[in-house]
Amino acid sequence: xxxxxxxxxxxxxxxxxxxxxxxxxxxxxxxxxxxxxxxxxxxxxxxxxxxxxxxxxxxxxxxxxxxxxxxxxxxxxxxxxxxxxxxxxxxxxxxxxxxxxxxxxxxxxxxxxxxxxxxxxxxxxxxxxxxxxxxxxxxxxxxxxxxxxxxxxxxxxxxxxxxxxxxxxxxxxxxxxxxxxxxxxxxxxx
Amino acid sequence: xxxxxxxxxxxxxxxxxxxxxxxxxxxxxxxxxxxxxxxxxxxxxxxxxxxxxxxxxxxxxxxxxxxxxxxxxxxxxxxxxxxxxxxx
Numbered sequence: 001x002x003x004x005x006x007x008x009x010x011x012x013x014x015x016x017x018x019x020x021x022x023x024x025x026x027x028x029x030x031x032x033x034x035x036x037x038x039x040x041x042x043x044x045x046x047x048x049x050x051x052x053x054x055x056x057x058x059x060x061x062x063x064x065x066x067x068x069x070x071x072x073x074x075x076x077x078x079x080x081x082x083x084x085x086x087x088x089x090x091x092x093x094x095x096x097x098x099x100x101x102x103x104x105x106x107x108x109x110x111x112x113x114x115x116x117x118x119x120x121x122x123x124x125x126x127x128x129x130x131x132x133x134x135x136x137x138x139x140x141x142x143x144x145x146x147x148x149x150x151x152x153x154x155x156x157x158x159x160x161x162x163x164x165x166x167x168x169x170x171x172x173x174x175x176x177x178x179x180x181x182x183x184x185x186x187x188x189x190x
Numbered sequence: 191x192x193x194x195x196x197x198x199x200x201x202x203x204x205x206x207x208x209x210x211x212x213x214x215x216x217x218x219x220x221x222x223x224x225x226x227x228x229x230x231x232x233x234x235x236x237x238x239x240x241x242x243x244x245x246x247x248x249x250x251x252x253x254x255x256x257x258x259x260x261x262x263x264x265x266x267x268x269x270x271x272x273x274x275x276x277x278x
Binding site for chain 1: 208
């Protein structure tokens with residue numbers, strides 16, 4: 001082997017994902033399957049992938065594969081969380097990335113159930129939402145007060161217009177120029 | 191005197207890159223390195239050995255660090271040079 005040739009275990013590590021799955025199943029067969037010995041796999045590797053491998057390299061490769069699978073699981077949970085959070089327009093890209101990284105690093109129950117972590121993130125998110133809602137409610141209250149004042153003024157205007165109309169109906173000759181000026185002044189004040 | 195690991199330093203340096211090369215988009219904390227390094231190396235690895243192997247990779251530009259403000263931890267990532275080195 002030349003100095004630049006990849007090592008045999010590196011060749012195995014660089015195999016496509018499907019091949020890695022097959023190699024995993026050789027040692028961890030699904031129900032009813034037969035577990036192969038490392039010696040048997042040593043014989044299979046040249047036939048399947050076209051290069052030979054020593055027993056110690058194969059042993060080292062399986063240790064690597066176990067760690068890889070664990071990190072893959074963490075990664076897929078973190079990616080799922082990121083996808084779920086991405087659906088919420090109020091969560092920023094930086095928050096999504098940070099939450100994914102935290103889940104990736106989390107241990108224990110979080111490693112098995114990303115939903116727990118998702119709920120935790122959402123609780124934090126909901127607190128922010130509640131604060132925003134409080135602010136919105138205050139703004140709504142102010143708008144309602146403003147609207148009430150406006151309605152009151154309109155009612156006053158309407159009442160005054162009725163009053164003027166009645167006064168005009170009860171007398172002959174209509175409204176004088178002075179009276180009209182006074183009416184316009186009062187309406188402007190409202 | 192502390193017990194000397196039976197794992198050659200060259201292997202440990204490579205194993206540091208191996209851990210960081212798995213799911214390279216996610217940073218790994220020192221705690222994670224300490225969890226996975228012994229599994230890959232096939233024996234116990236002391237904190238000092240892990241740090242020495244990590245620092246060597248850092249000096250060579252095979253790995254890089256990033257301060258994570260959220261977790262208040264230093265996260266480690268493999269670099270493009272580190273990935274190329276792993277393929278050899």
